[in-house]
Amino acid sequence: MSQASAKQPGRAASGAGQLERKLQRLGLHEPADFVVHLPIRYEDETRIVPIGQAVPGRTVQVEGEVVYSEVQLRPRRQLVAAIGDGTGRLYLRWLHFYPNQRRQVEAGNRIRVRGEVRQGFSGPEIVHPRVTKAGEPLPDALTPVYPTTEGLSQPVLRRRVQQALQQADLSESLPQSLCESLSLPTFEQAIRTLHAPPAGLSVQDLVERGHPAWRRIKFDELLAQQLALALARRQRRAQRAQPLAAADAELLHRLRASLPFTLTAAQEKVIAEISADLARNYPMHRLLQGDVGSGKTIVAAFAAAQAIASGRQVAIMAPTEILAEQHFSKLAGWLLPLGLRVEWLTGSLTPKQRRLALEAVGSGQADLVIGTQALIQDKVQFSRLGLVILDEQHRFGVAQRLELNRKGDEPELVGNPRMPHQLNMSATPIPRTLAMTFFADLDVSVIDELPPGRSPVITKLVSEARREEVLSLVHREICEGRQAYWVCPLVEESEALQLQTAVDTHAALSSAFPDMSVGLMHGRMPTAEKQQVMDAFRKGEVKLLVATTVIEVGVDVPNACLMIIEHAERFGLAQLHQLRGRVGRGSKQSVCVLMYQGPLSAIARERLKAMYETTDGFEIARRDLELRGPGEFLGMRQSGQELLRYADLQADTTIVEQARDAAAVLMRDHPDHVRRHLQRWMRGRQDLLRS
Ligand code: ADP
Ligand code: MG
Numbered sequence: 001m002s003q004a005s006a007k008q009p010g011r012a013a014s015g016a017g018q019l020e021r022k023l024q025r026l027g028l029h030e031p032a033d034f035v036v037h038l039p040i041r042y043e044d045e046t047r048i049v050p051i052g053q054a055v056p057g058r059t060v061q062v063e064g065e066v067v068y069s070e071v072q073l074r075p076r077r078q079l080v081a082a083i084g085d086g087t088g089r090l091y092l093r094w095l096h097f098y099p100n101q102r103r104q105v106e107a108g109n110r111i112r113v114r115g116e117v118r119q120g121f122s123g124p125e126i127v128h129p130r131v132t133k134a135g136e137p138l139p140d141a142l143t144p145v146y147p148t149t150e151g152l153s154q155p156v157l158r159r160r161v162q163q164a165l166q167q168a169d170l171s172e173s174l175p176q177s178l179c180e181s182l183s184l185p186t187f188e189q190a191i192r193t194l195h196a197p198p199a200g201l202s203v204q205d206l207v208e209r210g211h212p213a214w215r216r217i218k219f220d221e222l223l224a225q226q227l228a229l230a231l232a233r234r235q236r237r238a239q240r241a242q243p244l245a246a247a248d249a250e251l252l253h254r255l256r257a258s259l260p261f262t263l264t265a266a267q268e269k270v271i272a273e274i275s276a277d278l279a280r281n282y283p284m285h286r287l288l289q290g291d292v293g294s295g296k297t298i299v300a301a302f303a304a305a306q307a308i309a310s311g312r313q314v315a316i317m318a319p320t321e322i323l324a325e326q327h328f329s330k331l332a333g334w335l336l337p338l339g340l341r342v343e344w345l346t347g348s349l350t351p352k353q354r355r356l357a358l359e360a361v362g363s364g365q366a367d368l369v370i371g372t373q374a375l376i377q378d379k380v381q382f383s384r385l386g387l388v389i390l391d392e393q394h395r396f397g398v399a400q401r402l403e404l405n406r407k408g409d410e411p412e413l414v415g416n417p418r419m420p421h422q423l424n425m426s427a428t429p430i431p432r433t434l435a436m437t438f439f440a441d442l443d444v445s446v447i448d449e450l451p452p453g454r455s456p457v458i459t460k461l462v463s464e465a466r467r468e469e470v471l472s473l474v475h476r477e478i479c480e481g482r483q484a485y486w487v488c489p490l491v492e493e494s495e496a497l498q499l500q501t502a503v504d505t506h507a508a509l510s511s512a513f514p515d516m517s518v519g520l521m522h523g524r525m526p527t528a529e530k531q532q533v534m535d536a537f538r539k540g541e542v543k544l545l546v547a548t549t550v551i552e553v554g555v556d557v558p559n560a561c562l563m564i565i566e567h568a569e570r571f572g573l574a575q576l577h578q579l580r581g582r583v584g585r586g587s588k589q590s591v592c593v594l595m596y597q598g599p600l601s602a603i604a605r606e607r608l609k610a611m612y613e614t615t616d617g618f619e620i621a622r623r624d625l626e627l628r629g630p631g632e633f634l635g636m637r638q639s640g641q642e643l644l645r646y647a648d649l650q651a652d653t654t655i656v657e658q659a660r661d662a663a664a665v666l667m668r669d670h671p672d673h674v675r676r677h678l679q680r681w682m683r684g685r686q687d688l689l690r691s
């Protein structure tokens with residue numbers, strides 16, 4: 001068909017433009033792009049098999065003589081033929097056909113046929129086989145099948161790839177010593193093998209990507225990712241930041257002395273790490289990881305105090321208003337008594353409050369500003385910003401972070417010509433291999449210990465059928481002076497339904513407990529109202545808080561030590577862990593009841609089992625990763641998979657480690673190779689890399 005249209009000059013011209021557009025849709029612009037556009041599978045056209053081996057389910061290529069050929073009219077008009085070669089007979093069937101196809105299969109012709117065999121009426125058959133003349137020379141390479149887009153045929157793609165292989169630079173981008181020590185083929189060998197594997201190579205090996213040629217490609221790709229991150233890190237070190245060296249200031253001593261608790265050894269350790277970073281003259285980019293409840297906020301307070309004692313302003317950003325508000329009350333509680341001025345900036349301030357807050361920030365009177373991301377979006381002018389703290393910031397992807405880095409700084413946050421230091425806090429523990437790719441451009445501190453005196457939350461799995469028992473448990477706890485959360489079932493399909501469910505649950509529980517105050521909180525409530533409810537709950541006026549997952553992140557009310565999660569089977573593992581982290585924050589024994597309704601899917605069962613068996617965030621993360629794979633675990637962007645087409649962060653762990661080690665060596669000893677390698681693999685994404 002495409003050959004027919006190519007014969008008409010007018011159509012050919014517009015066809016060419018269309019073709020280029022389709023190629024571009026696949027990211028194929030220049031020869032170098034085609035070179036790394038690698039096959040998803042192969043067809044073996046290098047061999048002819050005896051017809052006797054054409055069994056249903058196999059894709060075969062056979063030759064034989066047409067022994068039967070007829071246009072049947074019933075049950076529908078179709079062309080049916082059969083070929084034989086002495087070992088068996090194979091039927092061929094066309095439900096649509098052209099006259100020349102019919103001529104191809106006239107009885108007595110010798111033909112070559114290719115296609116997938118299935119069980120037909122009269123025996124094995126191929127529907128719409130590919131037919132050519134018998135006896136033509138066989139190719140000596142496997143035929144590649146490329147990822148393509150609608151209307152772009154394999155033969156066209158193959159031709160373009162072959163052309164590109166002649167034009168493009170296939171020279172080696174790695175030092176020879178490296179290829180040798182890892183037993184990797186050269187780039188050219190790998191590429192040529194994958195585009196045209198010699199007959200006899202195992203198709204299986206190629207498709208499962210275990211062949212050394214694939215290993216080389218995955219290594220290259222992972223190496224490019226590591227190099228990009230390493231460069232980002234180097235560029236950051238070349239930037240200038242104000243050293244915030246007042247690690248020993250009186251302010252910090254007073255803060256320490258004012259705390260009602262002693263810091264854990266883990267907190268001390270990360271405070272020291274951050275303190276050393278802040279004293280440097282290039283911007284800190286540190287990730288602080290700590291399980292829910294491990295006490296990250298006070299660490300942030302120490303970082304802030306050091307920056308403030310060094311004469312700088314600090315901005316703390318949280319993903320939600322509730323969380324920002326909590327930080328505000330916590331940090332204000334610690335810092336106001338020390339004479340610091342703390343401002344609060346979110347979308348829900350009145351215009352006047354907002355103006356006053358902005359003035360305080362702009363004039364430099366405010367030492368610390370706490371808010372939501374609105375803080376960046378609103379072009380807040382600082383007079384001397386020195387440190388930005390992002391809470392629960394596990395939502396940044398690798399590319400996104402590289403981009404931030406490329407921009408050099410966040411212009412809206414610039415209050416001085418130097419870059420502010422940056423501290424990211426996250427409660428999502430990331431298993432090692434992921435961390436290696438995800439955080440290769442960040443320094444990481446981990447709080448690996450919970451404050452003392454916490455007994456782990458007891459988790460109970462209770463069937464929905466035992467709801468009455470759960471209600472009396474809630475009643476008993478509250479009568480004994482404690483508070484509880486009731487998390488409404490997740491309704492993913494519809495936000496309206498989700499809201500309705502929350503309202504209904506609140507009504508039902510209010511009438512079940514007429515003698516106590518039951519609060520309601522959901523994402524659609526105006527912020528002021530949310531804050532009121534949260535306040536009342538914190539003060540103990542509200543005893544039972546019915547909530548959607550808005551309470552998932554960061555909410556901290558130590559007297560709440562019972563949590564009921566309805567339809568727990570609908571929640572993800574990370575989400576359940578976050579929710580459960582809302583209790584067990586005081587010294588009293590806490591209980592989390594996971595109410596479920598059967599029948600449970602296999603994966604829901606595994607999730608509930610994991611929740612029952614462990615409260616360790618890292619173990620939960622490990623199991624979550626196992627259940628979901630890295631893409632979903634972190635979201636595509638976060639997994640770092642976004643920069644990868646061929647390697648798989650989970651399956652290719654060994655290669656990830658090799659690439660990381662190699663990146664360090666290349667950065668140190670082989671700058672030319674670094675540049676060449678990145679040019680090849682980061683094409684079209686160079687914008688991520690300054691230099
Ligand atoms: P997260 O790491 O989840 O953000 P928070 O910073 O909210 O944890 O801390 C959880 C609770 O533990 C808070 O009530 C906090 O005041 C308290 N806390 C923090 N550090 C300690 C400590 N060393 N000893 C006792 N309680 C602490
Ligand atoms: Mg927190």
